[in-house]
Amino acid sequence: MAIKVKVVERPIEDVSYVRATLKGMALTVKHLFDVQGRVTTQYPEEKSPISPRWRGTHRMLTTETGKARCVACGLCPTVCPANCIKLVPGEDEEGNRYPLVFEIDEFRCIFCGYCQEVCPEEAIHVGRHYENSEYSREGFVYDLQRLMDQTHPVCEMWDPEDPKGE
Amino acid sequence: MSVIHGFPALLQAADPNLPPVSGMAFFIFTIVKMIIIFTIYMVGVAMLTLAERKISAWIQDRHGPNRVGKGWLQPAADGLKNFMKEETMPEGVNKPLFVLAPILSFIPALTAWCVIPFGAPWPTRWGRIDLVVADLPVGFLFILAITSLGVYGIVLAGWSSNNKYALLGGLRSSAQMVSYEISLGMSTIPVLLLAGNVSLNSIINQQAWGGWNVVNLTVAFFIFMVAAFAETNRLPFDLPEAESELIAGYHTEYSAMKFSLFFIAEYASMVTQSALMATLFFGGWDVPFTAHDNIGPYSKWLSLLSIGIFLTKILFFLFVFMWVRWTLPRFRYDQLMSLGWKFMLPLALAYIVLIAAVLLGLSAAGIDEGYMYAAILGSVNLGVIIILFVILDRGRIISPAYGRMHPREIERLRQLDKQLEKRRPIPAEAGS
Numbered sequence: 001m002a003i004k005v006k007v008v009e010r011p012i013e014d015v016s017y018v019r020a021t022l023k024g025m026a027l028t029v030k031h032l033f034d035v036q037g038r039v040t041t042q043y044p045e046e047k048s049p050i051s052p053r054w055r056g057t058h059r060m061l062t063t064e065t066g067k068a069r070c071v072a073c074g075l076c077p078t079v080c081p082a083n084c085i086k087l088v089p090g091e092d093e094e095g096n097r098y099p100l101v102f103e104i105d106e107f108r109c110i111f112c113g114y115c116q117e118v119c120p121e122e123a124i125h126v127g128r129h130y131e132n133s134e135y136s137r138e139g140f141v142y143d144l145q146r147l148m149d150q151t152h153p154v155c156e157m158w159d160p161e162d163p164k165g166e
Numbered sequence: 167m168s169v170i171h172g173f174p175a176l177l178q179a180a181d182p183n184l185p186p187v188s189g190m191a192f193f194i195f196t197i198v199k200m201i202i203i204f205t206i207y208m209v210g211v212a213m214l215t216l217a218e219r220k221i222s223a224w225i226q227d228r229h230g231p232n233r234v235g236k237g238w239l240q241p242a243a244d245g246l247k248n249f250m251k252e253e254t255m256p257e258g259v260n261k262p263l264f265v266l267a268p269i270l271s272f273i274p275a276l277t278a279w280c281v282i283p284f285g286a287p288w289p290t291r292w293g294r295i296d297l298v299v300a301d302l303p304v305g306f307l308f309i310l311a312i313t314s315l316g317v318y319g320i321v322l323a324g325w326s327s328n329n330k331y332a333l334l335g336g337l338r339s340s341a342q343m344v345s346y347e348i349s350l351g352m353s354t355i356p357v358l359l360l361a362g363n364v365s366l367n368s369i370i371n372q373q374a375w376g377g378w379n380v381v382n383l384t385v386a387f388f389i390f391m392v393a394a395f396a397e398t399n400r401l402p403f404d405l406p407e408a409e410s411e412l413i414a415g416y417h418t419e420y421s422a423m424k425f426s427l428f429f430i431a432e433y434a435s436m437v438t439q440s441a442l443m444a445t446l447f448f449g450g451w452d453v454p455f456t457a458h459d460n461i462g463p464y465s466k467w468l469s470l471l472s473i474g475i476f477l478t479k480i481l482f483f484l485f486v487f488m489w490v491r492w493t494l495p496r497f498r499y500d501q502l503m504s505l506g507w508k509f510m511l512p513l514a515l516a517y518i519v520l521i522a523a524v525l526l527g528l529s530a531a532g533i534d535e536g537y538m539y540a541a542i543l544g545s546v547n548l549g550v551i552i553i554l555f556v557i558l559d560r561g562r563i564i565s566p567a568y569g570r571m572h573p574r575e576i577e578r579l580r581q582l583d584k585q586l587e588k589r590r591p592i593p594a595e596a597g598s
Contacts, residue, residue: 012560015560016560017559019559024494025489025490027493028489028492029225029489032489037227038228038229039228040229
């Protein structure tokens, strides 16, 4: 059990407090007058760009006639790991299925995007949107009309052929 | 007096031997001075919080507060918030002391201002008004006495809060302030030696004739500045607060306006210390490169100019306070103590002896105050600074993270290591 004494002979520049202080003060004053170097984004006025694959709150796409593209197949409530989609299917006179009730609880949602991936009609999408404040918890349960009314761009899914999105 | 008549009156130079105002006029003008100073001081302190946030933001490549009235109304918004907030009174606090502490830390910083002269005398038809609230003959001693009371507020806050972190902050603060107060007092003795008087006006007058003390007594200025940083609990001496160790130190348990008072007290004492640095070492309100302004003839323009010059000097030192705060990290406790006791105090004492000897030599050589006088003192200071920088600034001023060891001690440990190496059993060879 030997005492290993490691003595580092540091140069004066490294142990001098005054020199280090002056160097530091010069650096800070350089930043003080560096008006171009300010990096803060003035948030409500300007927004940082978000990824095209950003998964935010949902949006239901519509057909040309203004109806929801959803055919109430039930795949999205099945695949949803958070169990946040409530779907009651209905059928009209011509035998077309449509959702009687389609509700997404955005509080339960984990924004995995499986619903968009699984949808055969490309009806439900997660969107590129993140400003979701509400005054009540009930406000976060989006019904079908509300999902259809959303106008924000939808998430572009990851393409294995083009992994970098070019 | 109408505006038209008032304007030429400003230019008019008054009689140099104008007597000071007396009687009822003195009483009224003193009250007016008190009200004006208090108002400007409080508004200034509020704007300083904004300046601090802006400067910190700019140093850190941010924009700083720019929402409430483009940022200018931020102090008003802060004040409003602090008035509206709940006054918490934690369980187990010593109520009278808990309430008294913020007041006690606030009053001394404010009181010290009443003896600081802030401008050349203002001539009126009633007589000469000295631009100082109370021209005490013991001016500087009064400031030393009053500013040292500031520690009571912090210690009482730490004690009465019934909180271990607050108590630790209070303890650290008392140790720090007591340690650095000695250096602070000692560093000003050369100034008093030069001026031959403790009244602040005579210190300013001496600098108008004999050059600023920052040239004459550079080392004393640096000691004073470091001690002033410690006295105001600003970084790198903010051990009483030490967010990362003590939550917020002595004001952990305070909320709303009581907390705000501590904040105001910190900035108020910053202003006071800046004013002291300007007065003691940078010629106070003295207009640079002129000497006639201190004897008259007085005019109102000269008074306004000297007030402006004094404010500029104060603002410069306040900027240095903030600049240093956002540059330097906090000292370790042992560094704080060794800097105060093992470096600054001996240096200040040795410096008093040196300056006293030089002054004695100068008076024996018959050199009067003037350029020659300042040049000799300045070169002595330059020599001292070079010696300090070359000899002491090698990890001796602020001890580094690794311990310093005498070369002999290192050699002893190395020998010990060699002996133990010999005694160590030879490791068995693998496979034998």
